[in-house]
Amino acid sequence: MSAPKKLFIKTYGCQMNVYDSERMAEALGGEGYVETKSPDDADMILLNTCHIREKAAEKVYSELGRFKGLKAEKPDLKIGVAGCVAQAEGQEIMRRQPLVDLVVGPQSYHRLPEMEAKAREGEKVLDTDFPEEDKFEKLKNRPKAKRGPTAFLTVQEGCDKFCAFCVVPYTRGAEVSRPADRILREAQDLVERGVREITLLGQNVNAYHGAGANGDMTLAQLIWELDKVDGLERIRFTTSHPNDMQDDLIEAHGTCAKLMPYLHLPVQAGSDKILKRMNRAHTAESYLRLIERIRAARPDILISGDFIVGFPEETEADFQATLDLVEEVKYGTAYSFKYSTRPGTPAAERPQVDPKEADDRLQRLQALLTKQQREVQDSMVGRDVTVLFEKAGRFPGQMVGKSDYLHAVHVADCDRAIGDLARVRILSSGANSLAGALID
Numbered sequence: 001m002s003a004p005k006k007l008f009i010k011t012y013g014c015q016m017n018v019y020d021s022e023r024m025a026e027a028l029g030g031e032g033y034v035e036t037k038s039p040d041d042a043d044m045i046l047l048n049t050c051h052i053r054e055k056a057a058e059k060v061y062s063e064l065g066r067f068k069g070l071k072a073e074k075p076d077l078k079i080g081v082a083g084c085v086a087q088a089e090g091q092e093i094m095r096r097q098p099l100v101d102l103v104v105g106p107q108s109y110h111r112l113p114e115m116e117a118k119a120r121e122g123e124k125v126l127d128t129d130f131p132e133e134d135k136f137e138k139l140k141n142r143p144k145a146k147r148g149p150t151a152f153l154t155v156q157e158g159c160d161k162f163c164a165f166c167v168v169p170y171t172r173g174a175e176v177s178r179p180a181d182r183i184l185r186e187a188q189d190l191v192e193r194g195v196r197e198i199t200l201l202g203q204n205v206n207a208y209h210g211a212g213a214n215g216d217m218t219l220a221q222l223i224w225e226l227d228k229v230d231g232l233e234r235i236r237f238t239t240s241h242p243n244d245m246q247d248d249l250i251e252a253h254g255t256c257a258k259l260m261p262y263l264h265l266p267v268q269a270g271s272d273k274i275l276k277r278m279n280r281a282h283t284a285e286s287y288l289r290l291i292e293r294i295r296a297a298r299p300d301i302l303i304s305g306d307f308i309v310g311f312p313e314e315t316e317a318d319f320q321a322t323l324d325l326v327e328e329v330k331y332g333t334a335y336s337f338k339y340s341t342r343p344g345t346p347a348a349e350r351p352q353v354d355p356k357e358a359d360d361r362l363q364r365l366q367a368l369l370t371k372q373q374r375e376v377q378d379s380m381v382g383r384d385v386t387v388l389f390e391k392a393g394r395f396p397g398q399m400v401g402k403s404d405y406l407h408a409v410h411v412a413d414c415d416r417a418i419g420d421l422a423r424v425r426i427l428s429s430g431a432n433s434l435a436g437a438l439i440d
């Protein structure tokens, strides 16, 4: 038998890309590839890319440029671009960077083995179709290898919301939900391989409406099915849109013990004028009332958010409304971005905010969000949480894991193993993590 070929994958962007990279590695595993941690000894390099902001997309070209020397030394090295830049730019990528052999969009990953074979024969290959078939069914080339205690599982993909700033509906396509039985089988398989916590993924995950035994299911119904899987201890999901936060899902946060008290619910802005121009289809007030209802169901839930500042025509008063909304919600964690013009999206044509002004707003927003994040993290001190241990810490006997609220927690003198859950009393709050002790 010949030596296995080596595959180096670099992943950018969101968690769905992380999940997709695993699937691509498995698909190419069937073609005799094993993963390597360094591009230097790779026979194939795949960049799984993100197109959400200009910086993310441009990074791909600088990264590709760095492989020039490697390709000159090793003419058999194949270089591929996958993910959302592949979908958005297609052929243009090979024009801009001729060393690219293969371009594959997110809906065509199941065709990678054929594409790889063609690339090996010296062809330039491109596939950015949105085929009808279920790529995940065709990507089931799973080795039964043991895994870490946490995993992602894509249940829904694509988006029909068309927020005026966002490329996702174009790069991932229309919203599609996977049938429930396939998700449950995959979850069962993950648990058999050591997984204790599953994060259900979708660009619009709470719009999930996959086929079940008795018609389409909601995300909450799917969660209740997963709740029955023995050995699965924790369920999370991301990312949700405020308008798809249905009653049964809110209720599940109060009644389903495996569903963790953490919710990522992006609002983007606090001004109704801007929300309308973003095509978000909700107001600041409706979002705040929604948060109230969620907190009524699960008072200790940690709320996380996404924000964009400097959206076209955002005034200082509009920005102030974002700060006011943040003050009212009190976020446990948040991601904030300066608006980035994306070609082909509706907002790209509109009058832009002065970049210096946008930078200044971003700084002010981040200062407030960081302060809130700190306060929420510090408020955990003295409380008891459940920790799922994920790895050994830096010091002998120390273990690190995540609390129900997704805070990193360090525990000294810890006799538990990776994958164990334990009750922990929080003793102190550090820069980016908590420290605690096991409760006997």
Ligand code: SAH
Pocket (backbone or CB within 6 Å): 052, 053, 165, 166, 167, 168, 202, 203, 204, 239, 240, 241, 266, 268, 306, 307, 308, 337, 338, 339, 340, 341, 342
């Ligand atoms: N599906 C998710 C988010 C997808 S993108 C949702 O509906 O919320 C993740 C985040 O990137 C978005 O929430 C938004 O805050 C940010 N983002 C998207 N497009 C952007 C753009 N053009 N410029 C700056 N930030 C953007």
Ligand code: SF4
Pocket (backbone or CB within 6 Å): 159, 160, 161, 162, 163, 166, 167, 168, 169, 203, 204, 241
């Ligand atoms: Fe993008 Fe999310 Fe809006 Fe869909 S709902 S268009 S993924 S920001």
Ligand code: F3S
Pocket (backbone or CB within 6 Å): 012, 013, 014, 015, 016, 017, 049, 050, 051, 052, 083, 084, 167, 168, 171, 172, 203
């Ligand atoms: Fe980026 Fe595509 Fe995810 S644009 S955020 S990798 S869906």
